[in-house]
Amino acid sequence: MATEDSEYWRWKEYNWKDPEMDWKDAEFITAGVDVGSVSSQAVITLDSKLFAYSNMRTGSNSPDSARNAMNWALEDTGLDLEKIQYVVGTGYGRVNVPFADRAITEIACHGRGANYMYGPTVRTVLDMGGQDCKAIRTDEKGKVTAFLMNDKCAAGTGRGMEVFADLLGIHIEKVGEESFKVEKEPPAVSSTCVVFAKSEATGLLRAGWPKNKVLAAYCSAMAHRVVTLLERLGVEKEFAITGGIAKNSGVVKRIEKELGLTALDVNLDTQIAGALGGALFAEALAKKAQKQG
Amino acid sequence: MQANYGYRDGSGEYYITIDTDKCDSCGKCVEACPSKILVMVSDPFDPMSDADIPIVIEAERKKIKYTCGPCKPVDKEREEPCIKACEPRAITHSW
Numbered sequence: 001m002a003t004e005d006s007e008y009w010r011w012k013e014y015n016w017k018d019p020e021m022d023w024k025d026a027e028f029i030t031a032g033v034d035v036g037s038v039s040s041q042a043v044i045t046l047d048s049k050l051f052a053y054s055n056m057r058t059g060s061n062s063p064d065s066a067r068n069a070m071n072w073a074l075e076d077t078g079l080d081l082e083k084i085q086y087v088v089g090t091g092y093g094r095v096n097v098p099f100a101d102r103a104i105t106e107i108a109c110h111g112r113g114a115n116y117m118y119g120p121t122v123r124t125v126l127d128m129g130g131q132d133c134k135a136i137r138t139d140e141k142g143k144v145t146a147f148l149m150n151d152k153c154a155a156g157t158g159r160g161m162e163v164f165a166d167l168l169g170i171h172i173e174k175v176g177e178e179s180f181k182v183e184k185e186p187p188a189v190s191s192t193c194v195v196f197a198k199s200e201a202t203g204l205l206r207a208g209w210p211k212n213k214v215l216a217a218y219c220s221a222m223a224h225r226v227v228t229l230l231e232r233l234g235v236e237k238e239f240a241i242t243g244g245i246a247k248n249s250g251v252v253k254r255i256e257k258e259l260g261l262t263a264l265d266v267n268l269d270t271q272i273a274g275a276l277g278g279a280l281f282a283e284a285l286a287k288k289a290q291k292q293g
Numbered sequence: 294m295q296a297n298y299g300y301r302d303g304s305g306e307y308y309i310t311i312d313t314d315k316c317d318s319c320g321k322c323v324e325a326c327p328s329k330i331l332v333m334v335s336d337p338f339d340p341m342s343d344a345d346i347p348i349v350i351e352a353e354r355k356k357i358k359y360t361c362g363p364c365k366p367v368d369k370e371r372e373e374p375c376i377k378a379c380e381p382r383a384i385t386h387s388w
Contacts, residue, residue, distance in 0.1 A: 088340075105337045137295075144338045146295035148308075149354070232306070233297070281340050288341070 008171050009162035011244070015072045016269075017052035023079050026051075030086045030286055031073070032109065032278020033066050033100065035093030038130025038158050039244065040065045042073035043275040044084065048283055050116075052077050053272050058130075062096035070099070086286035088278035092131075104281055106274050107136055107147050113277030114240050115142025118264045123236040126226060126255075127273070128245035130158040133226055135233040142277070148233040158244040160194040161251075164218050167198055168211040179215040179250030186213050188220035197221065215250065223254035230259065238264050246270035294338060298349035299357050299387070307358045308387040309349055309375075313338075315383035318345045325378035328353075328360045361386070 023029055026046035034041045036058055043053040054072035058065045066089065074080060081099060089097030090109040097103070106127070114125040120140040127134045137146040150157075165172040186209075191197045201214045209217075222245075241263050245251050247270060256262050299308035313336065323331045330353040336342045353360060364373045376384050 102340070104340045108338045108340055111338075144294055146297070147338065148297040150300075228301070232301075232308075284341060 008165040008169055011172050013054075013056040015052070015054035015075060017073075017077050018050065021046055021049070021051050023051065023077065023083070028283045028286055029079070029084050030088075030279050030282035031070065031084045032088045032090060032275040032280070032282060033070055033097050034091040034106065034109065034272075034274035034278060035062050035066050035069075035089065035097060036091045036106075036130050036274070037132075038162075039271060040069040040091070040093075041269075041272045041275040042066075042069040043272050043279045044073055044077070044079065045276070045279040045283060048116075048280060050268070050276065052079075053269070053275065055269055055271050058093065062093035063098045066093065066097040066099070086282040086289075088282040088285070090274050090278045101282070102285060104278060107134060107149075108144055109274045109277030109281065110134070110242055111136050111138040111144045111277065112142040112280050113273035113275070114138065114242055115140075116276055116280060117242075117266050117268050117270075117273060118238065118240045121238045122240050122264065124230070124233075124239045125273075126230060126239070126241045128157060128226065128241060128243040128251075130244065133157055133229065133243070133245075135226075135230050137233060137236065146233055148229060150229060160192075160197070160222065161245065161248065163194050163198060164201065164215065167201060168205075168215055170211060170215060173247075175215060175219075176247075176249035176251070176253075178212050179219045180253075181212045182210075182216045185220065186217045188224055189214075189217045190221075192221050192225045219248075219250040220254050222251050223258055227255055227258045235259060235261065237261065240264040240266075242270050242273035244271050296338065296346075296348065298354050300355050302358075304358070306387050307361075309357060309361075310385045310387065311347060311349075312383045312385075313344075313346045315381040316346055316379075317381050319380070320345075320347070321378040321380070322347050322375040322384060325374040327364065327374065330357065330360055331375065358388075 040058045089100030089103045094103040110127045125136040133150045135148045294313040331347045
């Protein structure tokens, strides 16, 4: 039987709300729900300000995941779904958000969300999601000016990192710091395909590599892979990373080193960027609908 | 907006780039594509815009090396049908 302790891939799910804010003072209450391949988030904004959010794993049923994330974000806020004027669905499961007024691509939402989180100086956003990654260029309003989707498979993403955490027995939230506990940076694993990299890593472990070194080799491979993606699109300052991998210093610092650029830091959950962008678009769309009567 | 659809694999980079700032929403590229991988939709990357733009269908994005293969010209004088059909020259292929 697997116990909680042995599930190294399991990251913490949680919800948050701003205790200083009261929805009763707000004119526009809108929400964004990002149903991703691995995680789902719901964000509620009051007049374009972040009010509450939740972040949890996506289950096998997208509509249920959307509902659960929304309900959890609403918890203890005194709000209910009926009071939310406009809901935008985004992410892989965006068409499966039953209560959404509109579905918007995650590329548009991440651009808009990163603009709020990191400020209007952000020009390049790298969204490192659960099962894919995207390089996005935006203008000062968060509007997408160029984008590039990832390659064919799930390599270089959150799911791959979960597989490695599990293989090496290192908790996913500690992967970053553990990957720096090496005497010398090892060469990157040659394959970024999760399945091939896993067999390569198993080989390295059998050859006597300590697990931190294997982890370092995988983090470098992942960093190198996304840097190639970014370089094809062109990187302009300021640069920011959204998504779950943005919390993994082992990958982030290696990307920064290879790019020669520092990623912007933020005191918000980097996984909510998509849902937050959705909520902000929801407000803009609600206003537009009101104007048109 | 420079919209890049495609992928990179061991054999090379395969991207179709559509410059939506040049696009005049005429839809001729969609008609010209014999494999029907393009479709006109309301701009999915700018929800506030009402303009229609062509996009590469997501299910086709990872297959363009093969799907677009038959359209690849044998000499430099000829062009792919989607590129040729686009009067504002908004479409480019990376390979």
